Amino acid sequence: MKPLSLLLAVTLGERTPRLLAQEQGPQDVGGGGLAKRPAALLLRQGPEGPPPRPDLDPKLYLKVDDPTGTLQAAFRRYPRGVPAPHCEISRYIPLPASANWASGLSPERSCPRALDGDWLTVSMSSSVLSLSSLLRLQPEPQQEPVLITVATVVLTVLTHTPAPRIRLGQDAILDLSFAYMPPTLEATASLAPSPPPFGLEWRRQHLGKGHLLLAATPGLGGQMPAAREGAVAFAAWDDDDPWGPWTGNGTFWLPAVRPFQEGTYLATVHLPYLQGQVSLELTMHKPPKVSLSPAPLVWAAPGEAPPELLCLVSHFYPSEGLEVEWELRGGSESGSQKAEGQRWLSSLRHHSDGSVSLSGHLKLPPITAEQHGARYICRVHHSSLPASGRSAEVTVEVAGFSGPSLEDGVGLFLSAFLLLGLFKVLGWYCKKGKSKINLMLYLIKPKILLCRHKQYKKL
Numbered sequence: 160m161k162p163l164s165l166l167l168a169v170t171l172g173e174r175t176p177r178l179l180a181q182e183q184g185p186q187d188v189g190g191g192g193l194a195k196r197p198a199a200l201l202l203r204q205g206p207e208g209p210p211p212r213p214d215l216d217p218k219l220y221l222k223v224d225d226p227t228g229t230l231q232a233a234f235r236r237y238p239r240g241v242p243a244p245h246c247e248i249s250r251y252i253p254l255p256a257s258a259n260w261a262s263g264l265s266p267e268r269s270c271p272r273a274l275d276g277d278w279l280t281v282s283m284s285s286s287v288l289s290l291s292s293l294l295r296l297q298p299e300p301q302q303e304p305v306l307i308t309v310a311t312v313v314l315t316v317l318t319h320t321p322a323p324r325i326r327l328g329q330d331a332i333l334d335l336s337f338a339y340m341p342p343t344l345e346a347t348a349s350l351a352p353s354p355p356p357f358g359l360e361w362r363r364q365h366l367g368k369g370h371l372l373l374a375a376t377p378g379l380g381g382q383m384p385a386a387r388e389g390a391v392a393f394a395a396w397d398d399d400d401p402w403g404p405w406t407g408n409g410t411f412w413l414p415a416v417r418p419f420q421e422g423t424y425l426a427t428v429h430l431p432y433l434q435g436q437v438s439l440e441l442t443m444h445k446p447p448k449v450s451l452s453p454a455p456l457v458w459a460a461p462g463e464a465p466p467e468l469l470c471l472v473s474h475f476y477p478s479e480g481l482e483v484e485w486e487l488r489g490g491s492e493s494g495s496q497k498a499e500g501q502r503w504l505s506s507l508r509h510h511s512d513g514s515v516s517l518s519g520h521l522k523l524p525p526i527t528a529e530q531h532g533a534r535y536i537c538r539v540h541h542s543s544l545p546a547s548g549r550s551a552e553v554t555v556e557v558a559g560f561s562g563p564s565l566e567d568g569v570g571l572f573l574s575a576f577l578l579l580g581l582f583k584v585l586g587w588y589c590k591k592g593k594s595k596i597n598l599m600l601y602l603i604k605p606k607i608l609l610c611r612h613k614q615y616k617k618l
C-alpha cells in the first residue's frame with residue numbers, strides 16, 4: 160500500500176465534552192511530496208454521538224479507544240491558550256527493532272498473529288507536549304450512527320518537556336512516560352501475568368547523524384552498549400497491575416550539561432514488534448552577571464569628560480543575541496533617556512564551561528554642573544534574562560557640587576578621634592627630651608609644626 164501521511168490539527172470542543180483532531184485543507188501536498196488527506200481523531204465524544212463528518216473518508220474518521228487513558232489525560236491537562244499541537248498520522252507496519260541490543264525483545268521469527276491488521280502512528284507536538292501513539296484499526300467502519308472507524312491505542316510514548324531549556328552546568332532531566340495495552344487478549348494470554356520486557360533508547364541527533372547515548376532493556380539480559388556522557392535513565396514500569404494496562408517511566412538524566420549537548424533528542428520505547436518515538440529539543444542558557452566600572456561614582460570637573468565607563472557582561476550563554484544599552488537618568492532632564500557618547504563592544508572571551516563574556520564601553524561627552532547626581536545605567540538584554548534585562552549603574556559626581564555625605568561625616572568623626580589621640584601622644588613626647596621629638600618628627604613629618612608650636616608655647 161502507498162504510504163499515507165496526514166496533516167492534522169487539533170481543535171478543542173468548547174461547550175460539548177468533545178475533542179476532535181481535524182485536518183485543514185484536503186489533498187494538500189506537503190513539502191515532502193507526500194499526498195496528504197484529511198482525517199480526524201475523535202478523542203472524546205458527547206452524549207449525542209460522533210458529529211457527522213461527511214467530508215471525511217469513514218476509514219480516516221477515527222474514534223479513539225484508549226484503554227490506558229494516556230492520550231485523553233494528556234489533553235485533559237493541556238493548558239488553555241497554548242496553540243493546538245501539530246499533528247501527523249502515517250501508516251505503521253509492526254517490525255522487530257533493528258538494533259542488536261533489542262533483538263531479545265522479538266525472539267519469534269515472524270510477527271505474532273495478534274498484531275495482524277492495519278496500524279497507524281499518530282505524532283503530536285506542541286510547546287507543552289510531544290507524543291506518539293500506535294493505533295490498531297478495526298477492519299471496517301461502524302455505523303454509530305455516522306460511519307466511523309474504531310482505532311485502539313496500543314502504545315503511547317509521551318513527554319511533557321518537549322523543549323527543555325537548562326542552565327549551563329546544571330543537570331538536564333528529560334521527562335518520558337509510556338503506556339501499553341496489548342491489542343488482543345491472545346497477546347496477553349501468551350505472557351506471564353506481569354509487564355512485558357521493553358527496550359528504552361535515548362539518542363541525540365547531530366548533523367543528521369544519531370549518537371546512541373543510552374540503551375536499556377529492563378527484564379532482559381544481553382550485551383548492552385555502555386551509556387555515554389554520564390547519562391542515566393529511570394527505565395521501569397510504574398504499575399504493578401499484573402494484567403495491564405501498564406505505564407512506564409523512561410525519564411532521562413544528563414549531568415552538568417555543556418553546549419555541545421544541545422540538539423534534538425530522540426526517545427524510543429521498543430516493545431515486541433512495536434516502537435514509539437518522541438523527539439525533544441534541548442537548549443541551554445546562562446544569564447550574564449552585569450557590573451560597571453568605575454563604580455559607584457564617576458567624577459569629573461564641569462566641562463571635562465569623565466573616565467570611560469566599562470560595563471562587564473560576564474559568563475553568559477548563548478553568545479548570540481546580547482544587547483548592551485546605555486541610559487541616563489536624572490540630571491537636567493526628567494525620566495530616562497538614551498545616553499550620549501561613543502559606544503562599542505569588545506570581542507568575546509570564551510570560558511571553559513562554554514559561556515562567554517564581553518564588555519560594553521561608553522566614552523562620555525564633557526559634563527555640565529546640572530548633571531551632578533545623574534546616573535548612567537548599563538542595561539543588558541539577553542534570551543536568558545526577563546524582558547527588562549539586567550542592569551548596573553554609576554552616579555555622576557561633578558567637582559565642587561558635592562555636599563558632605565554620610566560617609567564623609569563618619570570619616571570626619573573618625574579623623575577627629577584619631578587626631579585627638581595623636582595630640583596626646585605628641586604632647587607626651589614633646590615633654591620629654593629632644594632626641595625623642597626628633598624621632599617623632601622623622602616618623603611623622605606632617606606633624607612637625609604641631610610639636611614645635613607646643614614647644615614655643617612652653618617657652
Ligand SMILES: *[C@@H]1O[C@H](CO)[C@@H](O)[C@H](O)[C@H]1NC(C)=O
Nearest residue numbers: 335336393397407408409410
Ligand atoms: C519518572 O521517574 C523520575 C525519577 O524517579 C521521577 O522524577 C518522575 O516523576 C517519574 N515520572 C513519572 C511520570 O512518574
